Amino acid sequence: MKKAVGRGGATRKYDLLTILGVYALSQGKTLQRQTLRLICLITARYNWQNDHLSVGQTEIARLWSVDTRTVKREMAAFRDRGWLIEKRPAARGRVTVYGLGISRILEDTRSSWEMVGPDLVERLDGPAAEVEDRKVIPFPQIALPEGEGVWPRIARRLQEGDASIYRAWFAALKVDEMAEEVWLKAPSAFHADYVRTHHMSRLEAALALEAPGYGLRLT
16 A cells, blocks of 8 residues: 555545444454544544654543553554554653554455455555555564574564564563473563563463473563
8 A cells, every 4th residue: 555645645544544444343342442542543643644643642541531541551552463663662751653554454454345345455455556665664684593492483483473573572582491491581570571461372372382381481
């Protein structure tokens, strides 16, 4: 999908918002509500020209009629899903800057395109539906652990499952494989707590597949 600016930009904007809405209506109530919140945020504050979303948590909370704890949870969910991409982290006196993960949104909503009609499918999936942004700098490649031990096998499975989550949360983990146990050490207490809260199930599932019977410890 081309950037939603310039000639035909208005159509691309409406197409993106339409498929988000149609996709949400085919899902459960939780995802419906989350997607509605994202649509509201896009229409109210997203800068299509610069792929720039920069809004404080308090303002988002007011926009969504929720508290800031809900905002933090929902924004983290959008990042994990790849629908929002952090371009610049929050700093003193500045809020986080996000971009829109259009490629991931298109991928996740593809099953709903036919519900809108063949004209939309042709626009989004036709020969002209190529991403045109020469300014995008690709993420550096993260090297996977070498060898055939338990952790290298788990790491490869995690990376294949979701490369962005692996890069952000699993690549920094240091491992000390012990007898029938994988002991992982995070670079900080916050990092360890976040992985336990949001991604422990991914770790445990990969461990169960690659090393049944092994224990897992994260510090």
